[in-house]
Amino acid sequence: GAVVSQHPSRVICKSGTSVKIECRSLDFQATTMFWYRQFPKKSLMLMATSNEGSKATYEQGVEKDKFLINHASLTLSTLTVTSAHPEDSSFYICSAEGGGRYSGANVLTFGAGSRLTVL
């Protein structure tokens, strides 16, 4: 089946530094990838939609300059948290479209997530 690899799974960084998270579709081409943020016991909050070769579309309230998204190829999207602060600590998950269809609709395949802790 379709697999999405997300790396790193855990990262701890100092306040003010930048952190890059990678999301790769291993066995399919993902024209669109999505980035979510998930707080403990909370829902998956969509941050942005990433399309290969074009600028990401950010959801309302998400800072574009804080969360840089690059979708350079059909199998790789990256999320860079710039000048990270403790309030950016969270679980970040990516998903990719293109790994399969079900009843005529697109199925999203999720990565396993990246837990970011900013000290």
Next chain:
Amino acid sequence: QQPVQSPQAVILREGEDAVINCSSSKALYSVHWYRQKHGEAPVFLMILLKGGEQMRHEKISASFNEKKQQSSLYLTASQLSYSGTYFCGTEINSGGSNYKLTFGKGTLLTVNP
């Protein structure tokens, strides 16, 4: 708009049944159901597209009402492996370049021996 999921949490004994609901104030294009175990990626269960539709994934089934504003997930004869958080993801538009899912807050299901 975020769909409303209920209940927030449910505890079952192995073999018992449960129903999880997902409601929207607007008619939906589709409803997607996912299960997420702690620390893992959400895993796809099924998608419903048509009003009145019912789908099944092993012993888990789901329905989509005629107005396409409510979906229910039915877990029958629950197994320990069913434990996890269930999310419904809803799509209002017909996909294409505007395709995106809005997820409910999730329902934490715990199945005990």
